[in-house]
Amino acid sequence: MLAAIEAGGTKFVCAVGDETGKIIDKVTIPTTVPSETMKEVIAFFKQYQITAMGVGSFGPIDIDQDSPSYGSITSTPKTAWKDYPIVQELKKEFPIPIGFNTDVNAAALGEATFGAAKGLDSCLYITVGTGVGAGAVMQGHLLQGLSHPEMGHILIRKHPEDSFEGVCPYHKDCLEGLAAGPAIEKRWGQKGSELTHKEEVWELEGYYLAQAMMQYLLILSPKKIILGGGVSHQEAVFKAIRKHLPEINGGYIALPDLENYIVSPGLGDQAGITGALMLAYKALNEQIA
Amino acid sequence: MLAAIEAGGTKFVCAVGDETGKIIDKVTIPTTVPSETMKEVIAFFKQYQITAMGVGSFGPIDIDQDSPSYGSITSTPKTAWKDYPIVQELKKEFPIPIGFNTDVNAAALGEATFGAAKGLDSCLYITVGTGVGAGAVMQGHLLQGLSHPEMGHILIRKHPEDSFEGVCPYHKDCLEGLAAGPAIEKRWGQKGSELTHKEEVWELEGYYLAQAMMQYLLILSPKKIILGGGVSHQEAVFKAIRKHLPEINGGYIALPDLENYIVSPGLGDQAGITGALMLAYKALNEQIA
Numbered sequence: 001m002l003a004a005i006e007a008g009g010t011k012f013v014c015a016v017g018d019e020t021g022k023i024i025d026k027v028t029i030p031t032t033v034p035s036e037t038m039k040e041v042i043a044f045f046k047q048y049q050i051t052a053m054g055v056g057s058f059g060p061i062d063i064d065q066d067s068p069s070y071g072s073i074t075s076t077p078k079t080a081w082k083d084y085p086i087v088q089e090l091k092k093e094f095p096i097p098i099g100f101n102t103d104v105n106a107a108a109l110g111e112a113t114f115g116a117a118k119g120l121d122s123c124l125y126i127t128v129g130t131g132v133g134a135g136a137v138m139q140g141h142l143l144q145g146l147s148h149p150e151m152g153h154i155l156i157r158k159h160p161e162d163s164f165e166g167v168c169p170y171h172k173d174c175l176e177g178l179a180a181g182p183a184i185e186k187r188w189g190q191k192g193s194e195l196t197h198k199e200e201v202w203e204l205e206g207y208y209l210a211q212a213m214m215q216y217l218l219i220l221s222p223k224k225i226i227l228g229g230g231v232s233h234q235e236a237v238f239k240a241i242r243k244h245l246p247e248i249n250g251g252y253i254a255l256p257d258l259e260n261y262i263v264s265p266g267l268g269d270q271a272g273i274t275g276a277l278m279l280a281y282k283a284l285n286e287q288i289a
Numbered sequence: 290m291l292a293a294i295e296a297g298g299t300k301f302v303c304a305v306g307d308e309t310g311k312i313i314d315k316v317t318i319p320t321t322v323p324s325e326t327m328k329e330v331i332a333f334f335k336q337y338q339i340t341a342m343g344v345g346s347f348g349p350i351d352i353d354q355d356s357p358s359y360g361s362i363t364s365t366p367k368t369a370w371k372d373y374p375i376v377q378e379l380k381k382e383f384p385i386p387i388g389f390n391t392d393v394n395a396a397a398l399g400e401a402t403f404g405a406a407k408g409l410d411s412c413l414y415i416t417v418g419t420g421v422g423a424g425a426v427m428q429g430h431l432l433q434g435l436s437h438p439e440m441g442h443i444l445i446r447k448h449p450e451d452s453f454e455g456v457c458p459y460h461k462d463c464l465e466g467l468a469a470g471p472a473i474e475k476r477w478g479q480k481g482s483e484l485t486h487k488e489e490v491w492e493l494e495g496y497y498l499a500q501a502m503m504q505y506l507l508i509l510s511p512k513k514i515i516l517g518g519g520v521s522h523q524e525a526v527f528k529a530i531r532k533h534l535p536e537i538n539g540g541y542i543a544l545p546d547l548e549n550y551i552v553s554p555g556l557g558d559q560a561g562i563t564g565a566l567m568l569a570y571k572a573l574n575e576q577i578a
């Protein structure tokens with residue numbers, strides 16, 4: 001049996017399942033402090049005979065296998081988890097192969113394997129919720145270089161009529177600072193979920209997300225872009241993105257059919273945990289190979 | 290013997306060499322019309338016993354092996370070369386494995402194999418000359434998805450004091466529109482090579498290139514960034530980039546040591562042709578495998 005953890009800032013989703021993506025049992029544990037949360041995580045998995053584990057984690061995290069802090073959550077603002085060596089701690093209890101990557105990379109892998117990008121060798125998964133994060137599978141591999149990408153903080157151009165200064169603590173008006181859920185709430189004075197009928201909210205949101213997607217397209221050229229997270233529940237955002245993207249492109253690259261290119265997650269909220277299961281499966285195979 | 294072509298908008302560089310990157314003979318042929326240019330190209334290679342060929346071409350080009358127009362230069366403004374099936378034409382004369390990619394991807398491959406990124410599994414090569422183009426090797430492979438990246442036309446933010454509107458025919462003020470050689474010449478009224486002592490020119494250039502590099506870093510996280518092309522001959526540009534990049538980053542990601550991270554091509558102007566030789570070598574191995 002394979003074990004999967006989707007380690008988020010508010011909750012840990014733990015599941016056991018198999019390499020077909022089937023989930024056999026699942027539990028949700030609140031993210032408090034490592035001593036508490038991890039105790040419950042470990043207790044859950046101890047019920048099963050597991051052969052490998054996959055962890056998709058909030059970040060930033062250290063995924064460089066040559067680094068002494070490999071397997072840690074690094075500079076997170078959640079102080080209790082800062083520099084927490086999650087993989088090493090899990091290894092103590094479960095001396096099995098453990099795959100480790102970001103939550104958004106796990107979701108990208110899940111979608112590429114069983115979701116909206118099934119059968120394609122590349123896709124980009126972007127989530128717009130409390131923050132903005134994105135991960136990519138390119139040529140069949142989770143994209144990784146010096147570190148994992150941090151695509152949520154790219155620079156975009158502010159709309160001339162948007163006077164909101166942005167909420168990113170590092171950049172103020174980067175993509176996350178202008179377009180994540182908290183930015184929407186602060187700009188319009190109401191939560192996104194209560195703004196459904198306010199057209200201009202999603203029009204502006206689409207304007208910013210289309211800019212971001214244009215950069216991803218030009219730099220990566222993924223075969224599918226999957227938009228998830230709380231904000232993606234607003235159908236109007238997709239419409240606005242599909243309207244603005246060709247304007248921003250200005251006829252430069254041949255754009256694919258955007259209805260089929262920018263889509264919702266095929267796995268719904270299960271993209272992350274399913275991807276973590278695939279991280280486990282990959283870790284198992286790499287160990288054997 | 291391996292054959293290599295660096296197909297540029299003004300000249301074709303043709304070489305024969307081996308898989309160690311050694312070039313045995315080389316010739317430069319002006320880019321006029323296909324019937325003329327290709328006749329000389331073919332005549333050069335007919336002198337040798339070649340087993341595989343690599344072509345790094347100006348673009349955009351079709352590198353999708355499942356596409357009917359695979360191996361063509363597609364929508365170039367150089368009308369004589371528009372839709373020219375360069376790989377098919379070469380195959381008629383040389384029925385051998387032919388690797389085909391963009392000129393900048395070839396340069397990235399050359400640098401990753403024998404140049405400034407030797408020993409690393411990823412790098413980004415960016416050239417700033419008549420245009421801006423970039424290619425990347427990620428996890429040992431030339432980055433490719435729906436198509437090859439078109440990283441030269443990403444959006445950047447205009448400097449508040451820069452009133453120049455930009456020269457990109459598609460976007461006006463994209464990266465290429467603001468920062469390529471022709472933009473420099475038009476903004477300042479003199480060719481870049483004559484502006485060496487004008488500090489503000491390279492300060493602004495560095496401001497724009499640092500923005501671009503920040504996006505590449507956030508989205509790809511390459512292990513090295515190599516800056517080539519005519520404009521990179523200005524040492525002041527490197528200094529300005531290294532100054533602006535940390536400002537733009539705002540303490541967000543851990544930046545590598547920029548002196549060793551953003552560098553000149555290790556192969557000088559030979560990056561492209563050496564990379565094309567490696568494209569030939571890859572094509573040969575893929576054929577045999």
Ligand SMILES: Nc1ncnc2c1ncn2[C@@H]1O[C@H](COP(=O)(O)OP(=O)(O)O)[C@@H](O)[C@H]1O
Nearest residue numbers: 129130131181182191192193229230231233234
């Ligand atoms: N239906 C909705 N429409 C617009 N915004 C939403 C919606 N649901 C949640 N959000 C916003 O998304 C953010 C939460 O994102 P979510 O993806 O649900 O969780 P998280 O990012 O914390 O994992 C909040 O800022 C919330 O206001």
Ligand SMILES: Nc1ncnc2c1ncn2[C@@H]1O[C@H](COP(=O)(O)OP(=O)(O)O)[C@@H](O)[C@H]1O
Nearest residue numbers: 418419420470471480481482518519520522523
């Ligand atoms: N030393 C230099 N300093 C600044 N700009 C230069 C220099 N040399 C060439 N350029 C500019 O770079 C452009 C030519 O780029 P180059 O890389 O040499 O060729 P291409 O891009 O056509 O292959 C021109 O716009 C030229 O003005």
Ligand SMILES: [Zn+2]
Nearest residue numbers: 153168171174
């Ligand atoms: Zn930011």
Ligand SMILES: [Zn+2]
Nearest residue numbers: 442457460463
């Ligand atoms: Zn442009």
